[in-house]
Amino acid sequence: MAKLIFHPEHIPDKAAFAALCPFGAIEVHGDAIEPTAGCKMCGLCVKKGPAGAAEMVQDAPAPRVDKSAWRGILVYADHVEGALHPVTFELLGKARELAAEIGHPVYALLLGDGVSAAAEELTHWGADRVLVYDQPPLRDFRLDVYTAAFADAVEHLRPTAILVGATTVGRQLAPRVAARLHTGLTADCTVLRMEKNTDLVQIRPAFGGNIMAQIVTPNHRPQMATVRYKVMDAPTRQPQGSGTVESRALPPEKLQSGVTVLSVTPKPAEAGIENADVLVVAGRGLRKESDLQLLRDLAEELGGQLACTRPLVECGWVEARRQVGLSGRTVRPRLLIACGVSGAIQFVAGMNHAGTIIAINKDENAPIFKTAHVGLVGDLYEIVPALTQAIRADKEARP
Amino acid sequence: MEILVCIKQVPESNKVEVDPVTGVLNRNSAASKMNPYDLYALETALRLRQELGGRVSVMTMGPPQAEAVIREAYAMGADDGWLITDRRFGGADVLATSYTLSQGIRRAGPFDLILCGKQTTDGDTAQVGSEISEALSLPALAGVLRILSAEAEAVTVEMDLTDKVETVRVSLPCLLSVEKDIAQPRLPSYVRKQAMKDTPIHRLTLADMEDTDPAHYGLSGSPTQVQRIFPPESNHKQEKWTGDGPELTGRLFRLLKEQKLWQGGR
DSSP states (O other), X not given: OEEEEEOGGGOSOHHHHHHTOTTOOEEEETTEEEXXXXXOOOOHHHHHSSTTSEEEEEOSOOOOOOGGGOOOEEEEOOEETTEEOHHHHHHHHHHHHHHHHHXXXXXXXXXXXXXXXXHHHHTTTTOSEEEEXXXXXXXXXXXXXHHHHHHXXXXXXXXXXXXXXXXXXXXXXXXXXXXXXXXXXXXXXXXXXXXXXXXXXXXXXXXXXXXXXXEEXXXXXXXXXXXXXXXXXXXXXXXXXXXXXXEXXXXXXXXXXXXXXXXXXXXXXXXXXXXXXXXXXXXXXXXXXXXXXXXXXXXXXXXXXXXXXXXXXXXTSSOGGGBBSTTSBOOOOSEEEEESOOOOHHHHTTTTTOSEEEEEESOTTOTHHHHOSEEEESOHHHHHHHHHHHHHHHHHOOO | OEEEEEOOEEESOOOEEEOTXXXXXXXXXXXXXXXXXXXXXXXXXXXXXXXXXXXXXXXXXXXXXXXXXXXXXXXXXXXXXXXXXXXXXXXXXXXXXXXXXXXXXXXXXXXXXEEEOSOOSSSOOOOHHHHHHHHTTOOEEXXXXXXXXXXXXXXXXXXXXXXXXXXXEEESSEEEEEOTTSSOOOOOOHHHHXXXXXOOOEEEOGGGSSOOOGGGSTTTTOSOEEEEEEOOOOOSXXXXXXXOHHHHHHHXXXXXXXXXXXXXXX
């Protein structure tokens, strides 16, 4: 058990020492000083306090794992009725890079009913070996049976790392699998790197995205990470498939579920902001709800969509599915125009991979200008309608 | 029906910065609030109680000050509150947090239904609900949009799967993570707050758990380790334009036109 011990005799200024803690988890009672239950064991007080003031004591050795017994990078193949979700290709591309560092194979795991075509397809995207559970009870996603199949696959393949797309299915499945395997899972990684000792370095935004955290799982295998769609680059499809497909089946007792799917209703196909080429993003600089029309008009002229930041969803002006950011969608349009957006990092984390980022903001110190490729210090109410007009006029001016 | 809602105290604002030189984290404010997504879970629980009778309990894990969110839940209508607090739970990652909560739930339960919010606004992982369900071996659903019916043995709900909605029946006990907007949360009531002011809050420490092995909790029970934190990078190729409205509009128009976003006007 790791614990933190303070040595008051080495802490001349207790108040200053307590102030080092970003979580306010150091309490001073006269001469006594101790961490509270708010302590996150971040160790900053050890690092930044006076010498000898605080120490982190490990009184049990960390569990050891034989890392050489775990080989390969496994990608969960997300799909809807056999149509593979493109995040799967992005993850296979990343898995190939990671595997190349350590000379490991790349595996893909596919669960479903009647998915043999999808299994073959995966061999065109970099999977050396595709493991398929093609069974009628796996037709619809049900967390308990999918977890059983996933755990069976991990036991069979013993991969060192597992990548799962942060889709609605992946976000439920990955944590349940991680808990079953008693291992670590890092959500929404934006950078993944492989160390020679097979430790997966995972970087993700933390504290609402204001800070990046570098995370490792040094004493457990497999190591698990989820990654959102459009964060990694998709590889090119190979005309010739180069991997093998292996079938496996779960025994009937592992296919029992507490969940019965009664009906499935497809949602009306709506053009999502994730797939838009151009996004015009509304931020808090908008004065009233009806002004959104100015941005919609511009988006329409550019063949794009309206998107927004979190506050506009919270006040009910825009539907949640149009929200860009950590708690919304990750987008990667060719062009993004941020109008009256301050640029909180939680927003930036969801859009900083866009091709060209243009920001219009009256406040020349707005953080969005640190992210924008082109920042216009100006009033969106002057610029946006005039720009829309100019584009319209240009379209009408036939040669 | 015995319902438990898992809630969390989160910082009022996520405005934190890392000093690039010292690596120290600076938090602007210590103010905190109930995780906004949890309000929807609590409201869902209160409505189910109205329909079916029973009790609504809330549970949180955190420092002693996290009592405040339980008091807030009382003022909204919760009957009973549990605070899991122990220094030895500090530094917990998702696995250790979920395990600690599952141990607390075993101690406080049994419950027919456990409700969680979609995610927290500070951790933002949306993983804890799913991991709790595994630790308790319960069926679980996330993305719950609507509860269509609730009976003694099962609930029927609508679940969001991005491009489709599934109607699903799940046997009780189970764990559901609900979406924002499943029900408009009520405001805390002053009258109710006064009426509940002497209602105690149960406290659970490591000694109260079924599993008292400290190696399973806090930093020791966490497979993931944060190696370092650093400020996010910003782009380098950047221009900033200043000028009056028409000038800026003209420059932007020319830039967009070069990108061939529309046809015409050659």
